[in-house]
Amino acid sequence: MAFYSTNEFKGGLKIMLDGDPYSIVENEFVKPGKGQAFNRVRIRNLKTGRVIEKTFKSGDTVEAADVHDTDMQYLYNDGEEWHFMHQESFEQMTAGEAAVGEAAKWIKENDICKVTLWNGAPLSIEPPNFVVLKIIETDPGVRGDTSGGGGKPATLETGAVVRVPLFVQTDELIKVDTRTGEYASRAKD
Amino acid sequence: MPRTESDVPGDWRPSARLTAIQARAELYARIRGFFSASGVLEVETPILSRSAVTDPALSSLSTQVAIAGFGSGRPLYLQTSPEFAMKRLLATGTGPIYQICKVFRDEERGRRHHPEFSLLEWYRPGWDYGRLMDDVGALVRLALDRPAMPVERVTYRDLFRDGLGLDPWHAGIAQLREAAGRAGLRGLDGLELDRDGWLDLLLTQCLEPGLGQGRLTFLCDYPPSQAALSRVRTSGEVAVAERFELYIDGVELANGFGELVDVGEQRARFQADLALRRAQGRPEPPIDEFLLDALDHGMPECAGVALGLDRLLMIATGAESIDAVLSFAIERA
Numbered sequence: 001m002a003f004y005s006t007n008e009f010k011g012g013l014k015i016m017l018d019g020d021p022y023s024i025v026e027n028e029f030v031k032p033g034k035g036q037a038f039n040r041v042r043i044r045n046l047k048t049g050r051v052i053e054k055t056f057k058s059g060d061t062v063e064a065a066d067v068h069d070t071d072m073q074y075l076y077n078d079g080e081e082w083h084f085m086h087q088e089s090f091e092q093m094t095a096g097e098a099a100v101g102e103a104a105k106w107i108k109e110n111d112i113c114k115v116t117l118w119n120g121a122p123l124s125i126e127p128p129n130f131v132v133l134k135i136i137e138t139d140p141g142v143r144g145d146t147s148g149g150g151g152k153p154a155t156l157e158t159g160a161v162v163r164v165p166l167f168v169q170t171d172e173l174i175k176v177d178t179r180t181g182e183y184a185s186r187a188k189d
Numbered sequence: 190m191p192r193t194e195s196d197v198p199g200d201w202r203p204s205a206r207l208t209a210i211q212a213r214a215e216l217y218a219r220i221r222g223f224f225s226a227s228g229v230l231e232v233e234t235p236i237l238s239r240s241a242v243t244d245p246a247l248s249s250l251s252t253q254v255a256i257a258g259f260g261s262g263r264p265l266y267l268q269t270s271p272e273f274a275m276k277r278l279l280a281t282g283t284g285p286i287y288q289i290c291k292v293f294r295d296e297e298r299g300r301r302h303h304p305e306f307s308l309l310e311w312y313r314p315g316w317d318y319g320r321l322m323d324d325v326g327a328l329v330r331l332a333l334d335r336p337a338m339p340v341e342r343v344t345y346r347d348l349f350r351d352g353l354g355l356d357p358w359h360a361g362i363a364q365l366r367e368a369a370g371r372a373g374l375r376g377l378d379g380l381e382l383d384r385d386g387w388l389d390l391l392l393t394q395c396l397e398p399g400l401g402q403g404r405l406t407f408l409c410d411y412p413p414s415q416a417a418l419s420r421v422r423t424s425g426e427v428a429v430a431e432r433f434e435l436y437i438d439g440v441e442l443a444n445g446f447g448e449l450v451d452v453g454e455q456r457a458r459f460q461a462d463l464a465l466r467r468a469q470g471r472p473e474p475p476i477d478e479f480l481l482d483a484l485d486h487g488m489p490e491c492a493g494v495a496l497g498l499d500r501l502l503m504i505a506t507g508a509e510s511i512d513a514v515l516s517f518a519i520e521r522a
Contacts, residue, residue: 007296029299032397033434033444034417035246036382036389037297054376055394057386058296 002064006039006056014065021046021065021118046123072115074107095122103127105160106178127178132187133157135170204518212506216332223328229285234274241266241474243462248295267293270495271310273480279312280483287311300510312493318431318447321492322407325435333505339404345411352396357388357412358427385414401436409433419446437504445494452484
């Protein structure tokens with residue numbers, strides 16, 4: 001089992017706390033003129049996404065979390081789980097709903113996703129920043145409106161609903177920014 | 190993910206702007222002018238020593254030299270402050286002395302901490318620590334070019350009583366932990382500290398930020414368990430350490446003492462520090478026998494103070510991080 005001393009704390013370091021993996025968001029070293037030093041940290045629970053504060057005595061050690069990111073190709077969903085494949089080792093893994101979370105709204109077969117592994121199993125899935133998806137349903141736009149001010153809802157092939165400009169029609173491909181969930185542009189196949 | 194300083198790749202360029210480098214030169218000139226005008230002698234003492242500070246809260250760096258008499262891998266320690274050597278000078282009758290020097294503390298890095306930093310340390314034989322606080326106030330107001338900046342003194346006990354409603358001399362660990370929770374500190378479960386550790390947490394997290402707002406605040410008269418190298422006297426029904434710290438804008442700038450000159454008491458404190466280090470499984474550096482010999486010979490009653498010059502420059506230049514006043518922060522060293 002690996003351990004980190006508080007001296008090694010910095011943003012992005014992955015540690016274990018109460019059985020859950022956390023990522024350090026912010027680390028502040030605090031020390032009085034004479035006396036005990038502290039590390040006050042803000043840490044993100046990698047399972048729930050919740051950010052909490054924690055105070056450590058400087059010099060204490062914390063168990064390292066075996067967490068790392070890897071790119072994997074999304075293969076298919078079998079109705080319960082999402083299947084991914086490592087493109088070099090061809091190793092396949094399955095991720096449940098808790099790990100896939102919001103990414104389920106955006107990914108389709110063959111997309112390359114960032115998979116965060118904890119002890120070798122998928123902990124969370126991050127979709128590509130931009131995905132190209134087909135509109136399966138949207139109201140016909142008003143002729144002559146090309147600016148898209150206001151927009152309208154459109155349902156995409158993955159089930160996600162985004163606001164699109166009025167001139168975009170059913171069966172068209174659009175590019176969506178998955179970080180904001182917003183329409184970015186029309187896309188060609 | 191916000192970038193932290195240590196993520197910034199090393200660069201040959203300075204961490205500080207030219208204006209901060211010039212501000213340092215100007216500050217040192219003012220300091221030297223101040224001491225020259227009041228007859229305090231500038232001295233220089235070695236950075237390396239065969240003994241080291243015993244304070245359990247400090248970690249010394251060490252090195253070795255390849256010369257006769259220093260064989261067998263015996264380390265030389267880099268000073269964490271020039272205190273011991275300057276006290277040896279005082280014992281020879283130098284009169285008042287000051288020094289501007291680099292000091293080294295391992296394991297300290299943050300927005301206000303850097304493992305190598307600059308200290309101004311000075312000693313006034315025949316003065317008590319109250320008079321020295323006035324001296325520090327005069328120097329800092331001159332250094333910051335703020336002659337009318339107000340000065341106040343707050344005792345450690347009053348600060349805790351007024352700010353947290355507890356008596357730091359008598360509150361137990363449970364009460365201190367409860368006060369930290371009440372003050373809004375989160376994530377304390379599992380934190381195991383001794384009484385002084387809890388007091389340190391409350392001071393740094395809850396009380397310090399309010400100190401020295403637009404003024405110089407001297408926090409003084411510490412609990413005897415935090416005396417460090419200061420004298421302890423009786424005040425009313427309790428013992429207090431003749432120790433002070435200076436704050437501006439919530440930042441601790443200086444630490445001063447009515448200096449302990451009793452050799453027996455000094456040896457006992459060194460040994461208590463080493464016993465604590467042993468219990469913590471931390472290194473036990475050799476005690477400075479030269480300092481004890483000097484105290485045994487006789488050191489004048491005096492008051493002394495160490496002031497962090499990098500932090501003073503941060504205040505003078507409005508810097509948010511110590512890196513902004515260092516020519517090259519350690520990541521670029």
